[in-house]
Amino acid sequence: MSLYRLSSWSVALLIAAFAPLAQAQDDSGDWRQSVFLYGMGATIDGDAQVGPLQVPVDVGLSDFFDKLKFGAMAAYRIADDEWSFSGDVTYMNLGSSQTTQQGRASAGLDTEQWTVMATVGRRVAPHLEALLSLAYFDVAADLRVRVLQQVRTASRDVSWVDPLLGLNYEIPVSSKWSYTLRGDVGGFGFGSDLTWHALTKFTYQQSDRFTWYLGYRAIAYDYEDGQGLNYQRYDLVQHGPGAGIAFHF
Numbered sequence: 001m002s003l004y005r006l007s008s009w010s011v012a013l014l015i016a017a018f019a020p021l022a023q024a025q026d027d028s029g030d031w032r033q034s035v036f037l038y039g040m041g042a043t044i045d046g047d048a049q050v051g052p053l054q055v056p057v058d059v060g061l062s063d064f065f066d067k068l069k070f071g072a073m074a075a076y077r078i079a080d081d082e083w084s085f086s087g088d089v090t091y092m093n094l095g096s097s098q099t100t101q102q103g104r105a106s107a108g109l110d111t112e113q114w115t116v117m118a119t120v121g122r123r124v125a126p127h128l129e130a131l132l133s134l135a136y137f138d139v140a141a142d143l144r145v146r147v148l149q150q151v152r153t154a155s156r157d158v159s160w161v162d163p164l165l166g167l168n169y170e171i172p173v174s175s176k177w178s179y180t181l182r183g184d185v186g187g188f189g190f191g192s193d194l195t196w197h198a199l200t201k202f203t204y205q206q207s208d209r210f211t212w213y214l215g216y217r218a219i220a221y222d223y224e225d226g227q228g229l230n231y232q233r234y235d236l237v238q239h240g241p242g243a244g245i246a247f248h249f
Contacts (some may be wrong), residue, residue: 030080030081031080032080033248033249034077034246034247034248034249035076035247036075036088037072037244037246038073038074038213039073039242040070040073040240041071041241041242042070042238043094044094044109044236044237045236045237045239046234046235047234048111048233048234048235049143049232049233050141050143050154050156050232051231051232053153055107055109056107057236071091071092071093071094071217071240072090073088073242074088082122082123083121083122084119084120084121086119086121087117088116090219092112092115092219092238094111094112095110107143107144110141110142111140111141111236111238112140113139113238114137115135115137115219116136117133117134118133119133121168127169127171128168129168130165130167131164131165131167131182132166133163133164133165133166133186134161134163135161135164136160137159137160137161137162137191137192137221137223140156141155141156141157141232156232158223158232158234160191160192161190161191162191162221163186163190164186164187165186166182166197167183168182173202176204176205177202177204177205178203179200179201179203180200180202181199183198187221187222187223192221194221195219195220195221195222196218196219197219197220198218199216200216201214201216202214202215203246209248210245210248211245211246211248212244213244213246214241214242214243215242217239217240218238218239219237220238
């Protein structure tokens with residue numbers, strides 16, 4: 001299944017999953033709904049290996065804009081004063097290359113990643129939610145290693161599902177501004193050995209219907225599978241700044 005077809009199915013599944021909640025909002029009037037659109041610049045750090053071919057990725061701050069590519073997110077959330085239900089689809093297109101030994105050797109990694117995350121939240125304090133999520137990852141990776149005139153390449157597609165536990169902290173800063181910090185950790189060997197997700201953002205409320213936000217997001221995982229030539233491991237952190245808008249109704 002192609003990544004673009006996957007994204008269409010992901011959005012359809014999220015709409016189907018949360019449609020009954022939208023109907024509950026219409027019936028009770030107590031639920032608040034939001035749609036989020038978010039664009040981000042993304043970069044990547046870590047290691048990737050397919051069979052015997054391994055590519056180290058180490059993007060320093062000075063290299064950030066050279067490695068910058070693109071990411072985007074669409075999300076839906078419905079919540080009352082106690083519970084929240086949300087789903088988001090994130091796309092990241094990332095690449096990196098590294099040259100050593102006075103240009104005699106180089107290594108490169110390009111990845112396209114879709115992440116679909118469904119989350120249930122329970123308010124445990126006035127500004128704090130406890131979160132339980134399921135995250136689906138679909139990663140397409142292209143690795144390249146060149147030593148002198150010898151070039152070796154490898155490509156793999158892989159997908160898995162991880163459970164995550166998290167917290168979401170949101171506090172008003174002023175009448176118009178608020179600050180949000182979210183962290184999730186999971187994997188636990190179900191899909192990956194370890195997965196974590198972090199999001200920090202400042203939100204400006206333009207009106208009851210619209211808010212703007214500026215933040216930074218990171219998604220990391222340590223996944224491995226297979227043996228011999230079929231072995232693959234991705235120990236990667238994908239992160240970057242972003243901005244977006246939310247519609248409330």
